[in-house]
Amino acid sequence: MAATPPLPSRTPEPEARVRLTVGQAVVRFLAAQFVERDGARTPFFAGAFGIFGHGNLGGIGQALLQHEIDAAETNTRPALPFVFGRNEQAMVHSAVAYARQRDRLQAWAVTTSIGPGSTNMLTGAALATINRIPVLLLPADTFATRVSAPVLQELESPAAGDITVNDAFRPLSRYFDRVTRPEQLPAALLGAMRVLTDPAETGAATIAIGQDVQAESCSWPESFFAQRVWQVRRPPPEAAAIARAAAVIRSARSPLIVAGGGVIYSGAAEDLARFCERTGIPVAVTQAGKGCLRHDDPRSVGAIGVTGTAAANDLAADADVVIGIGTRYSDFTTASHTAFANPDVRFVNINVAPFDAAKQSAVGVVADARAALAALGTALRDYHVDADYRVLVCELVTAWEEQIDAAYRVTDPDARLTQTQLIGLVNSLSADLDVVVCAAGSMPGDLHKLWRIRDPKGYHVEYGYSCMGYEIAGGIGARLAAPDRDVFVLVGDGSYLMMPGELVTAVQESVKVIVVLVQNHGFASIGTLSESLGSGRFGTEYRFRGETGRLDGARLPVDLAANAASLGVDVVRADTATDFTAAVRRAIAAESSTVIHVETDPRPAPPEGGSWWDVPIAETSSVPATREAYEIYLRWKRIQQPYLRPSAD
Template sequence: MTGPSRTGTVRLTTSQALVRFLAAQYTERDGVRHRLFAGVWGIFGHGNVAGLGQALLQAATTGEADLPYRLARNEQAMVHTAVGYARARDRLSAFACTASTGPGSTNMVTGAALATINRIPVLLLPSDMFAGRGPDPVLQQLEDPRFGDVSVNDALRPVSRYWDRITRPEQLIPAALAAARVLTDPAETGAVTLCLPQDVQAEAYDWPGEFLRDRVWHVGRPLPEPDALARAAEAIRGARRPLLVAGGGVVYSEAAEALRALAEATGIPVADTHAGKGALPWDHPNAVGGLGSTGARSANALAREADAVIGVGTRYSDFTTASHTLFQDPGVRFVNVNVARFDAAKLSAVQVVADARTALTALRTELNGWRVDPSYEYRAAGLVRDWNTEVDRARLATGSNGLAAQSAVIGTLNDVLHERDVVVNAAGSMPGDLQKLWRSRDPKAYHVEYAYSCMGYEIAAGLGVRMAAPDREVFVLVGDGSYLMMAQEIATMVAERAKVVIVLVQNHGFASIGALSESVGSQRFGTGYRYRDPDTGHLDGTPLPVDLAANAASLGARVIRVEDPADLRKAFEEARAADTVTLVHVETDPRAPGPPASAWWDVPVSEVSELESTRAARRDYEERRRDQRHHL
């Protein structure tokens, strides 16, 4: 295929020009080039079938642009798939997602929010109403009597890092360039939305060849400003009990080796967030486990005593800070290394705005000859040994009535998986158990979305991870609640011949919210999947006769049912060896003991109540809230 000349023009529709533009974009970091757009996920309907649909068909038929089309089954799910892919590719490659006018496009709002909150690039191309307003109002149009230019796609504005509506073909030129700029900026990336009115998609324009040429977006590694680096080193050298928190930025910047080198040179213990797990292998002498509300007792004990906290590539969510109750030393200081100043400035920190790898390397040089006291290293090691004993015990937990405990499912799966295999999860009680129990030695082996904690992410994202890393086995760990919300992408996995193993934990309800409800005095109300009891009027009857394994089989998956917890290992090994999409169905006891908690999470409890369970929870809430503090 011969690309367009840099001089002259090419007459194309807006959609055809956009497809050519997307196919010609590349990223480059450290001398390695990547396709910015691996393809387009879409569901066609009125609004995009005659525009982008025709353009993608033409590109595939004529070879004028290499931009493969992938058919999804749900618009929210296809954004999740794109996010899973981009995260697994360290944000250097992404997907575009197109949907039809109206409900198809608004279905992408949840996925857009997840992408933006997680700082993951995805390009959304929602179809819009007629820019010319000839047949106004059209099917599925929002008629707002206050504003003539508002459509349902305006709902994507607050969850997009860049948003634009293309009402004339030539507007695509600056908008497409702005979109690519944001998508390739580690500090600004997230969901980018270009709304495409259906008439404009099909309009022709004479496009300058320069717009359609191959274009490389260089993803740099910003260096730390020398004075900021000196201030950071001074704060660390003055500490007796420093703790480093490794976040997702360590993984995305491929800084695992730099992190290891700094930890080994200084003896600083390293805790991790969900996004940073595996940046330092779990059994490394400096690794102390996950941090925060669902973290390890070892890491949280060190955090409470820390007089300096070095956050690298973390956004300090409330789970990481245990709702601002974790860091209790009166004089604690924070040093934040982040490519985004917005995150570097949190907790009144010494700010080092830089790429994680360059900053960690520079800090190691700046701290040359300095090391924590051996007694502190000894204390950290002792806490980790004690915690690992607790984890070993939790992995052997049993449920009731012959059912498996979720912790045993996780522990057995972890033991079966190889070092480079990937576990994918997002919501419910599993992320908490995973952060405590999962032992990862590879930065890409733990893929848990916990910034948005979005039910339904798991299966769709598992497909994206598999497409991004076809040389790795991918295991999706999902509860029945999330499965029921978004299981249809199993059919997409089958169509794409993307082998993924889905481990479905069936506990007949919302295990996480059930436990949370109980802790705030609400007695697990409304958290079980049960018949409505005619005597009580509540949903507290017998469990519903739902067969999710049969559902998965109907979508094309091979199914393995585990009736005896003793057969878990055999089932996981069989599924790993399979050559097709496989679902392992396991009944679990939602009340089985899980790994112990060692930090708090702020969920307000009713201040007044007629229920003693709620009043007791409120007393406990007020006691725990006393530990909250602002770091000013």
């Protein structure tokens, strides 16, 4: 039998402690978290969005109130200011937009009650995790003691007693924990911070805290609330990985860079511009990567893939080496694996996440974009593309720019605007540092291929999840993060109707956004897709039921301008170039938010980029248009590639 170990000879001095509720401890901890990158230190949490209910009112809600009162008594602003939102999903969208605008170096916490309050955040959690944007979600949970079970809004399972609706967050979060005792809180919060500040792992971090536990007090060590500085790392590349990547690139005659959001989050835009100027390699951009080069940089060939430019897609079709930097290669980027059509194409992927670096059977360089570009530039200091390839790139870009000019041109200033003309006017009337925000419908595609970007943080299109309803909430978050820039929210009527209530939050917080509301009388993007699939815009237009019972009657008498005005913002109706130009200038000069309502001419289509998206079509149908669409679908399916060829021996 083992001997009893001796007692320690020296007893440590007892640490100072403070008695707080769990909710109060959460607020105090969050206010003490900082991040540091390249020597610059900032508070990590900019504030807390919240909607209160029975689950969080007496816990985190009371703690935020006390935090404000304590700050007022010391004549200071609260370190964790509170913003009251109108919709739980929208609050997460605002938090995500803020973090994205700040290159993921600052984030928000979002608190809700248990039940529909928490589950309303599920869409926001998915959006944050898919886009790799940090947000801390604090949904209340059911009573840990269970003494009153079942309580209001509790999900009862006959198979398990510990399941709550918050378990739905598990697959949607990069980190999930449940706090059922106060002693569990430090580990949960520290675990969340580890993920939130990791550029490769970040996304939604969810901590579900029982509604009774939030209000329970505990004696906490003062060290728990000491200022913590989390280093946002820049992982350097391995020398062997750089050598393999350089060897593949050196063999290329027609290389192409695909730049994603990782370039911008790394702050590597200038490094990429220098690398491309020296090597002559052209750069195509994803939605998240748009802005890493100015539109007028000679190496910039614009958007890639389904919503791409003809210039970028023509180069992609023939590229023998594709260099992905900070991209996750979504189906829109690869045109559902048809964009890179060279049978001998090889890939080099630079990414902080090993998961993404390994895609497309690539030579993977697991590293920060800025660090990898520096190392790769040294390894390729004597490499540059041939002169004839530079000439080809210039010719393709020039031809595409002429198509943009034609799409933007307004020949009759008093005629109804097309959507592309509207985008052109916003592009020309906005300042270089202004931000355009969009997420869903036909406008993200038009913006991706047509918007002439002038600043790395001037383009904010959420297209990882392409979530309808993101736009206004996202615009609020972007403006909070960049109060010195005007934020233009471009939104169609379908997406506007999902979540217009956040205009009230903009009014409440005096956050100025300029919302360009395009009235399409339905889902324009899906309507166009429906036609291409042979489904004739079925179920995509806002119409009464006709005599046969189908939704093919007259248009609904929806007045979205009147709706916006009822929410407290200034509203201008402007359908022509003359009126729209005046409205934008008025909105820029205003100090508060403006909604510009525009009824566009939907017929003229934007210039095509010559790409394809894999959307299944019915194999058998009595509808002739569907049968024709299926034949076209089969032709595209034949040229899809698995991209399984090894990039190096």
